Structure formats: C-alpha cells, structure tokens
Amino acid sequence: MxxxxxxxxxxxxxxxxxxxxxxxxxxxxxxxxxxxxxxxxxxxxxxxxxxxxxxxxxEGARLTMAGVDDGPGGLRVTTSEHFTRLAGGKLQTYAAAEPRSQSFATFADAAWQWEQKASPQFIAVGEAWVRTHGFPASWAKQLQRLGVRQGRKPLLAVVEGSAERWVRSPGGAEGGMALLGQSGWALDTLGAYDSRYGDDLVLPYLPAEALSRSGEGSRKTTPQALLFKNQKLVTVLSAGQSELLSCLRGSDLPRLVWPGTDQAESAAGRSTTLRQVSCRVDIAANGDLKQPKLRVVLTVSALSDGRSTAGQWKERLKQQGAELIRSLQELRTDPLRLGEAVRKQYSGLWTQERWREALSRAEIKLDVDVNLHGGT
Incomplete structure (x- = not known):
C-alpha cells in the first residue's frame, strides 16, 4: 500500500x-x-x-516480508507489508497492511509472482519445512535470479517455529532484518552458492526469543546457522560456530565474540569481542585426492576491546577453528569450499561426492594471524 x-x-x-x-x-x-x-x-x-x-x-519506506510454511497442496506463503521509519536510530513500523496468505503448489509459483512485481525484502522459511524437506537447490537458484532481475537480493533466513508467526508478529520483519545485519555474513547467504557442484549451503537460523526482545536485548541475540548437504539439513551450528565459520569463509563481520563463549556468557558481558572484523583466507592443497593435504591461512584484522591480546586471540581462533574443521570433516561437508583448491586439477574427474570422501581423511593445517587495532 x-x-x-x-x-x-x-x-x-x-x-x-x-x-x-x-x-x-x-x-x-x-x-x-x-x-x-x-x-x-x-x-x-x-x-x-x-x-x-x-x-x-x-518519512519511510515499504517493507515486505514473506513467510514460507507447509500448506495445503504444497506451500502456504504469508505476506505482510509495513510502512517503516527511523525513530531513535532504529527502524520501526508505524503502519501495516493486514497480512495475507496464499497457497502454492511449488516455490516457483510464488517466485513467479515476485518476478512480475517486487520481491519481498525478507523471506523467512519455517523450521518445520526445512527439517522435513531441506532446502531445494531450485529455491536457491530462483532466489539468485530474483536478485539479478531486480537489482537486489532478498534477505533469507530459517526461523524457529512457523514463518507465519514471524510475519504476523509486530516487529518480526524489522527484528529479523536487524539480526541479519549485525551478523554480517547472513546478508548474502546465496552469494557463493553454486548448484552445479552441489555446494553445501549455510543459512542463518533466527531463534524465536528474538521476537520477544527489543532494544539492548535484541542486540545480544546472535543468529545460529543451519548446514545443508545434498539439500538436506545435517546440523545446527551455535551462534559462535556460525560466526567462526563465516570468518573461515573470508567474510567481514561487524563483530566476533571470543570463540567458544556460549550465549549466556556473551549476554552477561563476560566475553571479549572484536569489532569491524576483516577475515581473509588462503587455501593451498597438494592436489592429491588419495592423500589430500591442505593448509588454511586465516588472517584477521579488527578493533580490539583491550581485554585480550592478539596472541591470545590467535591461539583461541586456531583451537576453535581446528575443532570446527574436524567436525565438518566428520560430517563430510565442505561449507568452507576447500574443494575449490583441488577441483581445478581434476577437470572431468572431480565430483562433490568424491571430494567428500577425500575430505573426511584429509590432513588440514590451520594457521592464524591476528592484527588488532585500538588495543594491545
């Protein structure tokens, strides 16, 4: 409206x-x-x-949010439109149209409507759907195409409970988008995804408690992450693991909490935090699928809060990063896209499944370099 x-x-x-x-x-x-x-x-x-x-x-702009859940005959898509404005430095709704629900046989049918008009700025997928059906590669391709056609990509997240609840909740759209924005990595979750090679997909997962939090409380809630292999959900990563995984993928982050710290410690202010984090990753491999050896070099530059030194961060990131990589190897998943260092050497022979088998027994060495500014 x-x-x-x-x-x-x-x-x-x-x-x-x-x-x-x-x-x-x-x-x-x-x-x-x-x-x-x-x-x-x-x-x-x-x-x-x-x-x-x-x-x-x-005074503001129109914000459209769509929620996708199981429904009669396929999908139930609930859409809401909000008029928003900045108040007190935060995006707030001051008018909203009544949410409407539609049933579709396929996601392509819903996406076709968005292609004809304007796609939602925020698309939420209910947890029940992805636990039952996973996240189809066709959905990812359709959403990528929306970004190309309309010049902007809709934000995408899996939400705890039903997506319709998020759509109908006051502040659900603004709160969800704010969480994705403060995580940084979640703003372009499909950017590096390539369905041709069966890439593993990582999507942000927003907890239901974020709906009931506002102000300072909402800023202390960090999205978790869901990891998909062959389009099926394989594991849920904690908020800390999702941040570390994003850094190991070479993303820039607004913040990075001391790895291994749980949500309660972070909310209570007992964790140390880096701000304006820049992560750069270099990967080298011996090119052998039978006995693969890889070296991952992570370089981190950030603003420090002064609670810990660069050396302490280096050791912590190395320890937690190595543990995360081992767990990914056990799951035979490669969200870090380590296989890219090998694939080019096996043109015509390389497959994702062949690489998964090689990855599970690969020898991976992680080196970390940390440069802090504004602290010790």
Whole structure:
C-alpha cells in the first residue's frame, strides 16, 4: 500500500484548527483538502513537535516480508507489508497492511509472482519445512535470479517455529532484518552458492526469543546457522560456530565474540569481542585426492576491546577453528569450499561426492594471524 498524500498537512496549533487537529465546522474547502488527502492515504502523515506534518513517502519506506510454511497442496506463503521509519536510530513500523496468505503448489509459483512485481525484502522459511524437506537447490537458484532481475537480493533466513508467526508478529520483519545485519555474513547467504557442484549451503537460523526482545536485548541475540548437504539439513551450528565459520569463509563481520563463549556468557558481558572484523583466507592443497593435504591461512584484522591480546586471540581462533574443521570433516561437508583448491586439477574427474570422501581423511593445517587495532 503506497501513500499518495502529496498535499501539505495542517500544522499543529494552527489557529483555524480545533484541539484535535481537525478543521472547525463550516471551514472552507481549502482547509479540508489536506485532511481528506491524508485520510485517503491511510496513515500518510505524521505529527511532529517542531515541524509540519509530511506525507508518507518522505518519512519511510515499504517493507515486505514473506513467510514460507507447509500448506495445503504444497506451500502456504504469508505476506505482510509495513510502512517503516527511523525513530531513535532504529527502524520501526508505524503502519501495516493486514497480512495475507496464499497457497502454492511449488516455490516457483510464488517466485513467479515476485518476478512480475517486487520481491519481498525478507523471506523467512519455517523450521518445520526445512527439517522435513531441506532446502531445494531450485529455491536457491530462483532466489539468485530474483536478485539479478531486480537489482537486489532478498534477505533469507530459517526461523524457529512457523514463518507465519514471524510475519504476523509486530516487529518480526524489522527484528529479523536487524539480526541479519549485525551478523554480517547472513546478508548474502546465496552469494557463493553454486548448484552445479552441489555446494553445501549455510543459512542463518533466527531463534524465536528474538521476537520477544527489543532494544539492548535484541542486540545480544546472535543468529545460529543451519548446514545443508545434498539439500538436506545435517546440523545446527551455535551462534559462535556460525560466526567462526563465516570468518573461515573470508567474510567481514561487524563483530566476533571470543570463540567458544556460549550465549549466556556473551549476554552477561563476560566475553571479549572484536569489532569491524576483516577475515581473509588462503587455501593451498597438494592436489592429491588419495592423500589430500591442505593448509588454511586465516588472517584477521579488527578493533580490539583491550581485554585480550592478539596472541591470545590467535591461539583461541586456531583451537576453535581446528575443532570446527574436524567436525565438518566428520560430517563430510565442505561449507568452507576447500574443494575449490583441488577441483581445478581434476577437470572431468572431480565430483562433490568424491571430494567428500577425500575430505573426511584429509590432513588440514590451520594457521592464524591476528592484527588488532585500538588495543594491545
């Protein structure tokens, strides 16, 4: 729903208005026109203590969220539209259309509608769906295509409980998008995904508790991550593991909490944190699928809070990173895309399954270099 309130709204305290801001009875038509225009626009104007009321297009933007769950005949897609504005430095809803639900036989049918109009800025997939069906490669390709056609990629996340609950919850869209934004890695989850090689996929997982938190509480909630192999869910990574995995993939992060710290310690402020984290990764391999050896070099640059030294971070990242890599080897998954260092040497012979088998017995050495600024 777009506002078309283009006529100026009456100022508060104007002498020709009553106390409730409406023209008095018998007012001339020139005073009634702005009010009529604003009423037709439905929440198109906003009161301000020190300035004139302005039409909606100048105050915010339309935010569309879609939730995907199991439904009759296939999928149930619930969509909501919000009008948002910045208040107190945070995105807030000040008007919303009634959410609507539609049934589709396939995800392609829903995506086709988005291609004809505008795709949602945020797409949430219910946890029950991915636990039963996984995350199909065709969905990923359709979402990637939306980004190319429309010049922006919708944010994507799996949510605890039903996606419809998130869509219908006040602040669900803004809260979910804020969590993805503060995680950094979750803003472009499909960017490096290549279905041709059967890439393993990592998607952010938003806990239901985020719906009931606001302000400082919501900023202390960090998304977990779901790992998919052959389009099926294989494991849930903790918030700390998801951050570390993202760093090992070479992503830049707004923050990195001391690896191994649980959510309770982080919320209580007992963990040390790096800010404005830049992660760079170099991978070298001996090119042998029978006895593969790989060397992973992780270089981290960040702002320090001064609680720990670069040397301490180096040892911690090396320890926790090696443990994470071993667990991925046991699962025979490669979200780090280590196989890219080998694939080019086996053109026509390399397959994802052949690499998974080689990865499970590979000797992988992790080296870490940490450069901190603003601390010791």
């Amino acid at each position: 777009q506002s078309s309130c283009s006529l100026p709204c009456a100022k508060e305290g104007e002498g020709s208005m009553t106390k409730d801001g409406m023209p008095p009875k018998g007012a001339p038509l020139r005073l009634l026109l702005p009010v009529i225009a604003c009423l037709v626009a439905a929440t198109g104007c906003r009161a301000s203590d020190n300035e004139s009321m302005r039409p909606l297009p100048y």
